[in-house]
Amino acid sequence: MxxxxxxxxxxxxxxxxxxxxxxxxxxxxxxxxxxxxxxxxxxxxxxxxxRDLPQFQQALIAGWEETALQALLEAETRPTPAAALLHLAQGINAGRLMEGAMRAWALSYPPAAEATGRVDAARLGRITAHLHAIGVTNPDMAHVLRAAMQGLAALDTPERADSAISSLVDLILALR
CATH class of the missing domain: 1.10.10.60 (Homeodomain-like)
Incomplete structure (x- = not known):
């Protein structure tokens, strides 16, 4: 047997x-x-x-945060600031389920809110730097682009979100 x-x-x-x-x-x-x-x-x-559920939850949050911040580093390897912006958006879109889940959890769980806040600040900083590198210095554009990246990932299909964010980056480039 x-x-x-x-x-x-x-x-x-x-x-x-x-x-x-x-x-x-x-x-x-x-x-x-x-x-x-x-x-x-x-x-x-x-x-x-x-040890307990809070330790498990903290490990989940830390893993999501690490993945999100790693995507920022990967975007830096792109040949142009516009390509980096697209890569950032595609990374958010690829992780759409966890992105949405973390944001929903952040509404009621302070450690999740703190992590999403850190990720948002890091993303905003990189988006601002990439926009400055292409000549877009209006700080509101970085906020608009970050919100669009996150919103499209939450509200649309993955393919549609990638296409829409690509169009938005193209529009920003055309306006500079």
Whole structure:
């Protein structure tokens, strides 16, 4: 008789399950028992990797923030400021489910609000710098572009959002 060896869950497995639950169901799904059911294990495994739910939630938030800030660094590798702006928008659009979930969570959970605030400030700083590099110095344009990037990711299909933000960047370039 052969027995299948059970795969041990890792901290990352739990975080992936948490991201999926947050993105599809919302913060109410971030409970050890519900997550354990979702991935087919006991909540004891959860507590092996996390001291408590707040530590797990902080790890989720930190992971999202790190990913969002990494996208800013990746945009810096683009050959032009306009290409960097498009890359930033596409990154927000690609992570649309988590972006929306984090913003919704931020309305009721201060640590999520603090993280989204830091990400927003970093994005605004990079967008402002890229716009200045192409000759657009009106600070309101950076706010408009950041809001458009986030709003389009939340409100439209991924393809439509990419197309619309590309058109907006082209319009800004044409107006300078």
């Amino acid at each position: 052969t027995t299948a060896r059970a795969t041990r869950l890792t901290r990352n497995d739990w975080l992936m399950a948490g991201r999926e639950a947050l993105a599809t169901t919302g913060p109410a799904a971030l409970r050890a028992e519900a997550l354990a059911r979702q991935i087919g294990t006991t909540k004891g495994s959860f507590y092996w990797h996390f």
